[in-house]
Amino acid sequence: MTLFDLTVPQLQKMLRNVDAWLVAAEKHAAAKKFPVENLLGARLAPDQFTLVRQIQTVCDNAKFLPCRLAGKEWPKHEDNETTFEQLHARIAAVQSYLETFKPADFEGADARKITLPWTEGKWMTASEYVIQFALPNFYFHVVVAYEILRHNGVELGKREYIGGIPLKA
Amino acid sequence: MTLFDLTVPQLQKMLRNVDAWLVAAEKHAAAKKFPVENLLGARLAPDQFTLVRQIQTVCDNAKFLPCRLAGKEWPKHEDNETTFEQLHARIAAVQSYLETFKPADFEGADARKITLPWTEGKWMTASEYVIQFALPNFYFHVVVAYEILRHNGVELGKREYIGGIPLKA
Numbered sequence: 001m002t003l004f005d006l007t008v009p010q011l012q013k014m015l016r017n018v019d020a021w022l023v024a025a026e027k028h029a030a031a032k033k034f035p036v037e038n039l040l041g042a043r044l045a046p047d048q049f050t051l052v053r054q055i056q057t058v059c060d061n062a063k064f065l066p067c068r069l070a071g072k073e074w075p076k077h078e079d080n081e082t083t084f085e086q087l088h089a090r091i092a093a094v095q096s097y098l099e100t101f102k103p104a105d106f107e108g109a110d111a112r113k114i115t116l117p118w119t120e121g122k123w124m125t126a127s128e129y130v131i132q133f134a135l136p137n138f139y140f141h142v143v144v145a146y147e148i149l150r151h152n153g154v155e156l157g158k159r160e161y162i163g164g165i166p167l168k169a
Numbered sequence: 170m171t172l173f174d175l176t177v178p179q180l181q182k183m184l185r186n187v188d189a190w191l192v193a194a195e196k197h198a199a200a201k202k203f204p205v206e207n208l209l210g211a212r213l214a215p216d217q218f219t220l221v222r223q224i225q226t227v228c229d230n231a232k233f234l235p236c237r238l239a240g241k242e243w244p245k246h247e248d249n250e251t252t253f254e255q256l257h258a259r260i261a262a263v264q265s266y267l268e269t270f271k272p273a274d275f276e277g278a279d280a281r282k283i284t285l286p287w288t289e290g291k292w293m294t295a296s297e298y299v300i301q302f303a304l305p306n307f308y309f310h311v312v313v314a315y316e317i318l319r320h321n322g323v324e325l326g327k328r329e330y331i332g333g334i335p336l337k338a
Contacts, residue, residue: 001170001171001172001175001296002170003170005296005300006170006175006300009300010300010301010305013301014305044213044316044319044320045316045319045320045322048319113337119334119336121338122336122337122338123336123337124334124335124336124337127170127174128334128335131174131175131178131179132179132182132331132332132334132335133331133334135304135308136179136183136308136330136331137327137331139304139305139308139309139312140308140312140327140330143308143309143312143313143316144312144316147213147214147312147313147316150213150214150217151213151214153214158306158309161305161309162301162302162305162306163301165288165293165297165301165302166293166297166301167288167291167292167293168282168291168292168293169290169291
């Protein structure tokens, strides 16, 4: 198993799932006759990010991970989304970017010293970064976004969280 | 990177983190002078698991993962916890069990067909199981437990979620 196999396809899959949850939220809002954007400011604790910031952070973490492994600069995003349509576009932009990564981009990642803004020059290995920081952090914001929607009555279940599994007969 | 490196140490670390969140909840309840067990029935949506069931599920997923990779039966737990002390004991029991796993237990896992109760005999590879099901599902219940505590005022932050990172100078 390579770092690529472990990360990029699954990030893409979870972004597809998150995008579908936003569609479910739009359907819920239409059925209940409220503006779906009312959900953007929802949060589960007063000192946590709102839904819109959770989605932005999911998108950011999905680009940070492969960029840090490949030693690339990531594309900047303005974090100025105010509509679901703009959030769909943000996810789509990250999806297009992730499609540009190939397994060869991660060659040599195991020898790279991964630093983060808050590590003050200290580093971790690529595997430590992926297993102990990047994936747990990515799933954190994915699940909190999901929970904000569930808490607000959007009809989602574990199937929509996990997405399709490549089952073989 | 092996399936063992990717899973067992990180499951152990997240269980240590979850155990520490329960301690934080106990301190919060003591400071606010309410019985901490009041939190056990808390949930974020009426059709989701309560906190106690989330913790039980975190524990279950932490044992299912290595057992399915190693082709072992897992120890049964009764799911009858009604106190935080019993939840600490449940986590400790799973930690002790996880310590019995060695990388050699996962040799041959890549050739194993992983089935789940709901896959009706259909299977996935060990890597597909870990990446697309077991880790996302484990983190799901971990984060929901965290969010239930945060939503109820327990003082936790991202540092307590991620836990220690092996930073090198």
